[in-house]
Amino acid sequence: MLLENKNAVIYxxxxxxxxxxxxxxxxxGARVHLxxxxxxxxxxxxxxxxxxxGRADTDQVDALEEAAVDRFTGAVVERAGSLDISFSLISFSEVQGTPLTEISLADFERPVHNAVRAMFLTSRSAARHMIRQQSGVILAFGGYGDPPRDYNIGGFQVAFGAMESLRxxxxxxxxxxxxxVLTLQTxxxxxxIPEGLEYRDVITEKITEQTMLGRPASLEDVGNVAAFAASDMARSMTATALNITAGSVVD
Known part of the structure; x- marks a missing residue:
């Protein structure tokens, strides 16, 4: 197994x-701490x-709260002995569908603030333990790339750009x-995409149309690539993105 005896934190x-x-x-094979x-x-x-x-533990933690994140990572190390993988996958509370010329400042900056704050706090807290171990993997999700055409995503893509700089x-x-430190670029x-979202079918169609493979990445694809990236099979990979865009972004 790729992650046998590893402890993975997933926000x-x-x-x-x-x-x-x-x-x-x-x-x-990882023990996951949700x-x-x-x-x-x-x-x-x-x-x-x-x-x-499998093995899984749960903790109620707000990834935007500094003290809560630090308490959580400390508790993980205390009960499990190590912290080997950290992955922040919280939602950004973004507003989509509103043009930048009409979106409010609060709605524009919220996803940028939440994405960068969560990534910084969770990465910093994990890294403090990983430094003592002299090993570890920090993963980010999103990546760079052009925003979808004919659709307004507010500060969402800006948030991803900021996360890439931090990565x-x-x-x-x-x-x-x-x-x-790696990004899974999607x-x-x-x-x-929420079932009730007005533009769900349009967004799905556009995502699919932009791929070279004629299909977008699935949740299963994301999980499989994340497991590879976190494993020793990828031990020579850092400071880069793993492109899982099915060819919609060409490197």
């Missing part, structure tokens, strides 16, 4: 992407993992300590 572990990543990590604000959704994911023979800085500073995962 936003009750969401669609968090659930897929947690399942893949557990399948590959964190988020909704205890019910976390417990549901944990029960699914345990039913499949580069983290990789440079943490590399000498044996810590790798062109959009239609399965995560």
């Amino acid at each position: 936003g572990g009750g969401g669609g992407i968090g659930r897929a990543v947690a399942g893949a990590f557990a399948r590959e 964190a988020g604000r909704n205890r019910e959704s976390l417990d549901e994911v944990a029960e699914t993992i345990r039913a499949a023979g 580069r800085n983290l990789a440079g500073e943490l590399g000498p300590h044996g810590i790798r 062109g959009g995962v239609p399965e995560t």
Whole structure:
């Protein structure tokens, strides 16, 4: 198994992407520590993992709160002995569908603030433990790329751009300590689009049209790539993005 005896922290572990990543990590032998604000959704994911023979713990944590994040990572290390993988997958509370010329300042800057704050706090807290271990992997999700045409995504893509800048800085500073920092670069995962969203079908169609493979990445794809990126199979990879856009972004 790729992640045998590893301890993986997943913030936003009750969401669609968090659930897929947690399942893949557990399948590959990791003990997953699911964190988020909704205890019910976390417990549901944990029960699914345990039913499949995996190991999962849940903690109610707000990834935007500094003290809460630090307490959580400390508790993980105390009970499990190490913190090997950290992945923030919280939602950004973005507003989409409103042109930049009409969006409010608060709605524009909220996803940027939330994305960067969560990534910084969770990465910093994990890195402090990983430095003592001289090993670890920090993952980010989103990546760079052009925004979808004919659709207004507010500060969402700006948030991803800011996270990429932070990822580069983290990789440079943490590399000498044996810590790798990677992004899973997506062109959009239609399965995560809310069912009731007005533009759901349009967005799904556009995501699919832009791919070279004629299909977008699935949640299963995301989980599988995340497990690979976090494993020693990818031990020479850092400071880069793993392109899972199905060809919609060409490197």
